[in-house]
Amino acid sequence: MLKASQTLEAAVDVVRVESTRQATMPEIITVTSGKGGVGKTNLAVNLGVLLRQRKQRVLMMDADLHLGKLDIILGASPQYTLADLVDGSRTIEEIIMSHPSGIDVLPATSGELNLLDADQRIMKVMAESFSRIQNNYDYIIVDTAAGISTTVLTMALGADKVILVITPEPASISDVYAMVKVISHKSPELPLILVPNRVKSLDDGLELHKKLNLITQKFLHTNLHYGGSVVEDGAVRQAIVRQRPFVLEFPKSQATYNLQLVCHRMLKLQPTQFSKRSNIFDRLRVKRKVVATLS
Ligand SMILES: Nc1ncnc2c1ncn2[C@@H]1O[C@H](COP(=O)(O)OP(=O)(O)OP(=O)(O)O)[C@@H](O)[C@H]1O
Numbered sequence: 001m002l003k004a005s006q007t008l009e010a011a012v013d014v015v016r017v018e019s020t021r022q023a024t025m026p027e028i029i030t031v032t033s034g035k036g037g038v039g040k041t042n043l044a045v046n047l048g049v050l051l052r053q054r055k056q057r058v059l060m061m062d063a064d065l066h067l068g069k070l071d072i073i074l075g076a077s078p079q080y081t082l083a084d085l086v087d088g089s090r091t092i093e094e095i096i097m098s099h100p101s102g103i104d105v106l107p108a109t110s111g112e113l114n115l116l117d118a119d120q121r122i123m124k125v126m127a128e129s130f131s132r133i134q135n136n137y138d139y140i141i142v143d144t145a146a147g148i149s150t151t152v153l154t155m156a157l158g159a160d161k162v163i164l165v166i167t168p169e170p171a172s173i174s175d176v177y178a179m180v181k182v183i184s185h186k187s188p189e190l191p192l193i194l195v196p197n198r199v200k201s202l203d204d205g206l207e208l209h210k211k212l213n214l215i216t217q218k219f220l221h222t223n224l225h226y227g228g229s230v231v232e233d234g235a236v237r238q239a240i241v242r243q244r245p246f247v248l249e250f251p252k253s254q255a256t257y258n259l260q261l262v263c264h265r266m267l268k269l270q271p272t273q274f275s276k277r278s279n280i281f282d283r284l285r286v287k288r289k290v291v292a293t294l295s
């Protein structure tokens with residue numbers, strides 16, 4: 001049995017954790033890849049659900065609404081987007097959509113992220129809105145579009161950790177390399193986590209990481225953390241058809257086990273000490289300027 005002093009210590013610990021949580025900003029995890037169709041949205045959503053299962057408060061920021069995949073995977077279409085915030089018709093709280101899995105979704109199209117360059121009034125509305133909601137979350141997971149656009153880079157550079165999804169195809173490997181090159185040039189401290197997806201075996205994924213990491217270390221002086229691999233699994237495709245996250249629809253599938261390990265590894269990795277952590281919106285604005293200096 002616990003002694004009273006131990007119980008008190010435990011209670012103090014809980015308060016300490018709670019107060020640290022309130023004092024810190026959410027950790028931003030951006031999921032990107034360079035190449036399209038490699039599984040970013042699937043992994044981002046399901047990772048969000050796994051974090052939720054670990055009692056973390058998660059906001060999914062959909063920076064790729066044009067393709068509408070997030071709706072398909074979650075089986076729910078958003079009513080409003082950030083555009084409704086800007087024209088003053090909705091508050092950010094009204095735009096955020098609560099999904100039955102327990103995660104929240106903020107629909108923000110790639111186009112709307114041009115708002116990072118918008119006028120003072122809009123900037124103020126956005127900054128105030130983000131300040132209001134950001135302490136409601138432990139994690140903000142940003143799902144990006146394919147390619148290395150200004151928006152994608154801004155979202156990557158503004159993150160605490162970047163998950164790079166890669167598949168074992170030459171085009172995916174060269175696109176991830178290109179992405180690492182730009183990110184490491186502008187933010188050498190940013191933790192980059194490689195997650196091989198759709199691999200035949202975990203060994204293949206590990207090997208893919210080993211090979212690419214040797215190359216990035218040699219030519220870019222950049223280390224890629226191994227985030228764990230997710231195998232090619234019919235359960236992922238079937239869950240999409242049923243419009244449910246695969247970790248909920250097929251909790252005993254290989255892909256779910258694999259992603260649980262990815263989640264575990266990601267949580268273990270320390271985020272960079274962003275001088276720390278300013279309002280997410282301000283952060284993105286600063287990074288937007290950094291991206292603008294890229295030639
Ligand atoms: N581990 C997996 N096993 C089987 N199929 C998978 C797996 N991961 C992804 N897929 C398939 O790949 C397709 C593309 O996934 P997803 O939409 O998440 O990719 P994306 O990188 O977000 O694409 P885009 O660049 O278009 O946004 C899914 O519809 C699914 O059929």
Ligand SMILES: [Mg+2]
Pocket residue numbers: 040041042064067069143144145
């Ligand atoms: Mg996608």
